[in-house]
Amino acid sequence: MSDAANLTERAHCNKCLQWNNHAIVHTENTSWQEELDDQRGIYIEGGDSWALMRCLGCDTVRLRHRHWFSEDSDEHGRPAVYTEFFPPSIKRQKPQWRRQFLPFNTYLQSYNGLCDEIYGALAMGAHRLATMGIRALVERLMIDQVGDQGRFEKNIEKFFEAGHVAPNQQAMFKDTLIEAGHAAMHRDFEPSSDTVNxxxxxxxGILHAVYYAPMLADNVRKTIPPRTR
Known part of the structure; x- marks a missing residue:
């Protein structure tokens, strides 16, 4: 156990969404060694360093884990040090309109759960899982709006007929959004972080138009004074 008082370090903050100074609240360090050949003095070793960090901008607390193993080396032949954060560093903030309506609509809370899992997969670098999740989200959206037509292609057709996707955006919806999910599931497609974003x-954009824009418009409508005769 070590006293980390008065130590600071720059790190990414998930709430501020930028690199801030962090106070090191507490640290724990452990190490181990295993002897493979006592006569020739051959051994392997490794270690772990845990640090509880508090953002000096917003007071959010995260756990940083650094670990190394003597048999893993960098390009200079030195033991490679790996760093992980808990919770993982997020790469995308939730839209303001999602945060605004989440506490007030039970149905959307359930709906947003899948979105949060997609965000979590993106944060951990699981881009294929995130892409598959997006594909599942789109299918749920279509079924919710037009019902299950029995076949995925029929769901897309009915969704288009209902006017949820503008004609000039239908190719993008079908050939990019849908096809990326199919490719990740069936053709070993490995999307990049930029692709997932x-x-x-x-x-x-579609979720906003289908669910949230009507709520926002309704709130605005209630503030508009009625016409007088």
């Missing part, structure tokens, strides 16, 4: 931009 683009897919989320598209699907969140």
């Amino acid at each position: 683009t897919l989320l931009d598209i699907v969140e």
